[in-house]
Amino acid sequence: MTPIDFADRSPGPDEAVSTKSERENQGFDTPAAVALSPLIGRDAELRLLEDRWEQVLEGQGQTVLIFGEPGLGKSRLVQTIVGMIQENDGAASAGEPRPLVIEWRCAEHFQNSELYPVSNCMNRLLGFGVDESPSVRFERLARYLEGYGLDSPESVGLFAKLLFLPADDRYSAAGLTPAREREETFRVLRQWIDACAAKRPALFIVEDLHWSDASTLEFLGQLISSGVRGGILTILTFRPEFKIPWPAASHQTVLALNRLSRRQVTEWMRTGSSKALPESLVTQIYRRTGGVPLLVEEFTRMVRESVVDGPVGAGSGTETTSVMGRLDRMACDREIAWLTATLGHRFDYELLAATATAGETTLRAELTKLVSAGVLYSKGQWPRCSYVFKHGLVEEALYTAIDEQKRRQFHQRIAEAMEEQFPKAAEIEPELLAEHCTKAG
Ligand SMILES: Nc1ncnc2c1ncn2[C@@H]1O[C@H](COP(=O)(O)OP(=O)(O)O)[C@@H](O)[C@H]1O
Numbered sequence: 001m002t003p004i005d006f007a008d009r010s011p012g013p014d015e016a017v018s019t020k021s022e023r024e025n026q027g028f029d030t031p032a033a034v035a036l037s038p039l040i041g042r043d044a045e046l047r048l049l050e051d052r053w054e055q056v057l058e059g060q061g062q063t064v065l066i067f068g069e070p071g072l073g074k075s076r077l078v079q080t081i082v083g084m085i086q087e088n089d090g091a092a093s094a095g096e097p098r099p100l101v102i103e104w105r106c107a108e109h110f111q112n113s114e115l116y117p118v119s120n121c122m123n124r125l126l127g128f129g130v131d132e133s134p135s136v137r138f139e140r141l142a143r144y145l146e147g148y149g150l151d152s153p154e155s156v157g158l159f160a161k162l163l164f165l166p167a168d169d170r171y172s173a174a175g176l177t178p179a180r181e182r183e184e185t186f187r188v189l190r191q192w193i194d195a196c197a198a199k200r201p202a203l204f205i206v207e208d209l210h211w212s213d214a215s216t217l218e219f220l221g222q223l224i225s226s227g228v229r230g231g232i233l234t235i236l237t238f239r240p241e242f243k244i245p246w247p248a249a250s251h252q253t254v255l256a257l258n259r260l261s262r263r264q265v266t267e268w269m270r271t272g273s274s275k276a277l278p279e280s281l282v283t284q285i286y287r288r289t290g291g292v293p294l295l296v297e298e299f300t301r302m303v304r305e306s307v308v309d310g311p312v313g314a315g316s317g318t319e320t321t322s323v324m325g326r327l328d329r330m331a332c333d334r335e336i337a338w339l340t341a342t343l344g345h346r347f348d349y350e351l352l353a354a355t356a357t358a359g360e361t362t363l364r365a366e367l368t369k370l371v372s373a374g375v376l377y378s379k380g381q382w383p384r385c386s387y388v389f390k391h392g393l394v395e396e397a398l399y400t401a402i403d404e405q406k407r408r409q410f411h412q413r414i415a416e417a418m419e420e421q422f423p424k425a426a427e428i429e430p431e432l433l434a435e436h437c438t439k440a441g
């Protein structure tokens with residue numbers, strides 16, 4: 001499979017704004033960059049998604065809603081279809097523009113930040129570097145929007161506001177009432193998405209809708225209810241507890257992701273293993289994981305490490321026990337592991353180093369352990385590298401293990417380091433700093 005690139009790579013306005021940091025950002029936490037266990041099953045789901053893509057190519061916009069419990073493979077399914085579409089597209093129509101992927105990611109800690117997934121996506125697309133001044137960022141944004149015909153002073157002003165860029169006299173959206181500003185922001189966002197799809201077929205992905213802020217949800221409701229948007233395959237993922245607030249429509253398909261069957265778990269346990277596993281072991285694994293891929297993955301790892309006899313049961317506790325157990329066996333420094341979980345789903349090494357009490361050698365050794373324990377993925381060259389948690393559940397398991405007082409101290413230290421040593425990073429992601437300040441108490 002070709003590497004998944006969650007950004008626009010074909011010639012066009014985006015090329016003009018491409019920077020080193022943008023390239024580094026692209027596809028950052030998409031597992032195509034790391035070794036993945038082979039995909040098991042999901043043939044019917046992939047066929048359905050391929051079929052919907054075909055309709056999109058014929059100008060019939062489609063929406064697919066994928067729901068399932070955490071760890072069931074929603075993100076993996078999305079990544080797989082993106083990879084397939086990009087691969088097929090390259091083979092079928094050399095010279096044709098590649099499909100564009102716009103990915104909005106809702107995040108648990110940003111449910112109160114208005115339109116957070118949009119600003120997060122734009123930040124990634126534009127590749128703002130921490131050492132770039134607001135005026136450089138403003139220029140890049142303006143040039144990007146120009147490529148989509150969205151360069152009216154008001155549009156640029158509204159996008160700039162979403163990205164927390166200071167007001168610029170040339171591009172002003174001032175003078176609007178808050179209600180009007182919201183309406184206008186929704187309008188330019190719709191124009192942006194349509195303009196992307198007008199250039200080439202587009203995949204518009206919104207991950208983890210159960211964590212969306214109210215504005216993002218309202219925007220999506222309006223977008224999807226407004227009917228078929230030609231040239232766009234919209235894929236939304238969410239957990240079962242989330243209820244879709246807009247009505248059903250013929251261009252909208254709901255896809256419930258199921259747990260893997262016993263046969264599929266057996267198939268999984270046999271791939272990558274030269275020795276056939278005893279039937280009793282496969283049964284035990286199936287029973288304990290309940291066919292949830294994330295847990296099967298954990299158990300496969302434990303089987304390889306021959307530690308399946310631990311007191312582990314199915315359910316959310318499994319993840320905690322398994323991760324903690326593995327870290328214990330590796331004699332990891334818990335303080336450092338906890339600190340990483342407090343830093344958030346994705347963090348830069350430099351911020352960790354500024355916050356940790358341990359020195360560089362220790363940090364480096366501990367991070368290597370966390371990566372080999374399957375807790376973190378790493379990206380980039382030391383020391384300007386970043387880390388991302390492999391899965392929210394692993395991050396949560398670590399974070400909840402920290403006692404209240406220590407957790408507050410960690411948040412406090414992180415907030416101070418951001419303010420004192422990384423003011424520009426704090427400027428780019430003010431929500432992140434606000435989050436740490438709030439949790440510091
Ligand atoms: N069908 C599958 N075959 C193999 N591995 C899978 C499958 N589905 C999910 N996984 C793996 O399980 C883990 C959790 O999947 P993920 O897509 O992150 O779950 P979700 O988004 O539903 O929370 C990932 O490491 C993923 O690669």
Ligand SMILES: [Mg+2]
Pocket residue numbers: 074075076207
């Ligand atoms: Mg996911």
